[in-house]
Amino acid sequence: MTTTDPGTPALPLRRIQPVGSAASVTCYVKTQWPRIGWPYIRPLPDTAFTDPAFTERYRPGVWTYPYVACCGVDFERPDESSGLKSVADGLHMPIYKIASTESADPRRRLKYLNRMRYASHVLTPQGYRQEPGFKDWEFQQFLPDRDPLPGSPITLDGHLFALRRPHDLSKGAFEKLLHHRIRNASLNSFLLTPAGREHCDLLGLVPEQQQRWTKYKFGGTPRIDKAEELYIFRPDGEDSDRMLIILERLVFDWVMGLIPRRQDAWRNPGQYSRRR
Template identity: 40%
Template structure:
């Protein structure tokens, strides 16, 4: 993650929004408060890609796994959403973005905190993902991104027998193998979900085609966060906003991804493991938040 010590005042040029086209079908009745009310001919990305590799049903009972797995620390995978401040009708948060995009999006990440409400306090304090680009091309902050809430993750299938992943309360609980750090697991998971990351998708042909269909410039949908460090500020790309439905087959895919990460770590010899990590620039000076290119 790259960063910036100040909020730039320079104008960021967004492509002109084409006229809105007629929607093809309505999914929910008129007046419904659901975030996604209409159907569009867009092929949404799915975490893990369209062909998600599946583990054998007895993967965690095989000698190749059981003989090498040693339980380590516990982390939680969570899905968060936000919106609808009763005191301000304009503060719609992530649900407002979902309505404009007409797609289900959530914040997906991991935490070592056992009380998820502590993570919510941090997200609300930072107004995570509030930063975007206005219609005239300037950085701006949307309202409602201080009402984050954890969502239930409800896979339709159970974890595999002997799995180190369990379905918890508003999270998936992962018992990491000894030697695997929470940071490493987090980056492994993000790597496998990268195709469904909102900001990246907006720069693809499918993303641009969808925005053109809606008549919205992609820059107005990209997300970022401004972080404060006493009197200094930095802005960062909102890399943890994904296309994800926590009560659908997407939850099954998330469960399988988590199981696969642990299984492959345990069954791969240490000398052959491919470590996915990164240089921490979270408190540096460069910015990585930018709108999609015109």
């Protein structure tokens, strides 16, 4: 296991999957972790994307591919748990990376994640420590039970959603808006909530030492930031349904003017924070 070594659980956990199961949640825990999009999420009307009120305003822009990814099977050491899979195993929670790419070949994004070892660091009392297994990121399939609405600018394209962004919605603003709408299921944030702390206490873990970090290098100036694109998420069924609803609503709300045009405020200053 690559997360901070767990202590002794407060009580023995009841196993719900057999020993050797590849599932992340193998024992019953009472924690009611959040589902992305908050409890009140609702789909748009069936005619939302065919109504002239939308079609007369929508101008398609760049293709963008929202994805869900995981890592953790080391082909050289298949007997050892590692990567994000190990984090999920240790916390008994379904954890995935959710973000988007506009690369013509989305698989290129995986190369970047592997190169930077995304989410491979933890913060211990001795400082940051990098853990193994974060160099084999792979896309996982979204498996929604519902189809996109008629005329929707979003389709399910193999492992990924394919989304035609509105022409005046930048990739950076799109990702900020997406994170805002699913932030209730953010792993790093959840761990510090009362429910997250109770969950970690049940497992004998320190919440702050379960948060994930990424080390970025910009020439001679490295920077370590929280890996904020990790979410509690189940790709099969309801959570993928919710993701589709969230994406459709995001595009619809932007086109219909229901989201303030504040792209300057959404720019991530992190890459510029250490310039002199």
